[in-house]
């Protein structure tokens with residue numbers, strides 16, 4: 001029997017843990033001490049007997065029958081999940097590959113950002129195990145590359161201060177991708193500005209896939225030609241696109257580019273025909289207040305993921321003029337009530353009522369990282385500067401022209417400074433009653449107040465409202481329960 005790793009599955013070794021992720025069925029799992037069992041299961045098919053022989057050679061003083069039994073027990077669920085493909089011939093293996101399809105409902109990807117407490121899986125969740133591992137052993141899991149500052153739009157809320165036509169050269173991009181892969185990286189996001197303006201966009205996507213990375217593209221899709229769709233399809237890339245309204249005038253008023261709505265919407269529908277996984281992001285501001293309901297309904301009609309977000313941040317250079325379009329507190333309460341009571345998807349787990357059961361004590365929180373910046377993720381801008389997380393341009397970790405990623409990750413004084421940040425560094429937050437309803441964020445703080453440890457008043461007020469709304473939701477649940 002032949003075995004091979006599916007084209008949709010990715011494997012990384014983190015210390016004693018083997019992390020396995022399958023992107024079509026959204027399967028992921030962490031295995032302890034499984035490195036040897038996975039070592040010979042690659043995208044090149046290999047006879048199972050040969051794999052077993054290699055494993056026997058490693059564990060030469062263990063009974064072979066016992067090893068074979070353990071191996072079968074290990075691979076069986078992975079074969080069922082299509083992480084590992086098995087068959088008698090290469091053709092049989094190839095034909096058992098699955099591809100993403102909008103026709104197949106995947107309960108984990110479709111509108112289920114809210115997992116209700118009663119639907120929570122039992123046992124440790126792979127993401128929690130990963131977070132715990134990375135907290136102790138910082139490892140670059142995600143890299144976002146803003147390959148250009150140039151953009152086809154001029155969105156009223158955008159955190160990017162300048163749209164200079166700077167393009168990170170392909171030769172540097174390849175170098176960084178190689179270094180990222182060497183460090184154990186798995187998820188590469190291409191963003192900008194508008195990343196499709198980069199003259200080498202197609203080659204960059206192809207190269208990243210060749211290097212066994214999961215590629216996602218953050219784009220407004222205004223330049224998404226049929227050729228680009230083919231490139232994305234071949235690289236099995238995923239897309240996140242911003243769509244602000246189903247009303248063309250409203251969308252175009254936000255992007256300040258007449259005609260942008262129809263370009264974006266047409267491209268979204270083409271991605272769907274091409275079966276490219278696409279998630280619609282609908283940041284909500286004053287001009288499109290309420291329009292997210294139509295955008296979410298549109299996404300649902302296409303069976304696409306969608307999320308709203310009302311967390312508009314100041315610009316990367318601390319200019320806050322873009323915040324004029326941000327929802328006021330009354331509007332924010334309204335949207336939070338929709339999110340909490342109607343379980344609408346949102347791009348922030350802190351607004352998830354299911355989290356209420358999972359709060360940490362002040363002392364636990366004080367000693368933990370507040371996010372994954374410089375712990376499991378990092379960003380690179382079009383000038384070649386590394387920085388901690390999307391929009392946190394105020395901190396420069398070093399340049400890809402001067403240093404390799406190993407230095408940036410393990411030695412850059414700025415990386416080590418950001419990595420050392422813990423909850424206790426946010427004096428106002430440590431004993432805050434609204435902390436678990438808030439997304440304590442260095443970037444949001446810095447962009448708005450100029451101090452990464454000083455929260456902007458607006459976010460504190462939003463957290464307090466979120467706390468109230470979640471409490472109202474739980475009280476309602478309790479009284480509904482006591483009535484039945």
Ligand SMILES: C[S@@+](CC[C@H](N)C(=O)[O-])C[C@H]1O[C@@H](n2cnc3c(N)ncnc32)[C@H](O)[C@@H]1O
Pocket residue numbers: 151157158159160191192193194195218219220240241242281283311312313314315322
């Ligand atoms: C910076 S854009 C880059 C990718 C692409 N140009 C786009 O618009 O989708 C990535 C995402 O950030 C969002 N965004 C931009 N400025 C923001 C801000 N100040 N606060 C929150 N989100 C913002 C955009 O709406 C978009 O969904």
Ligand code: SF4
Pocket residue numbers: 151152153154155158159160192193194220255
């Ligand atoms: S949000 Fe995206 S599309 Fe809009 S101006 Fe910023 S980078 Fe361009």
Ligand code: SF4
Pocket residue numbers: 426428429430432433434435436438439440455459460461463464
């Ligand atoms: S509400 Fe304000 S003080 Fe409280 S945790 Fe959030 S940012 Fe910190």
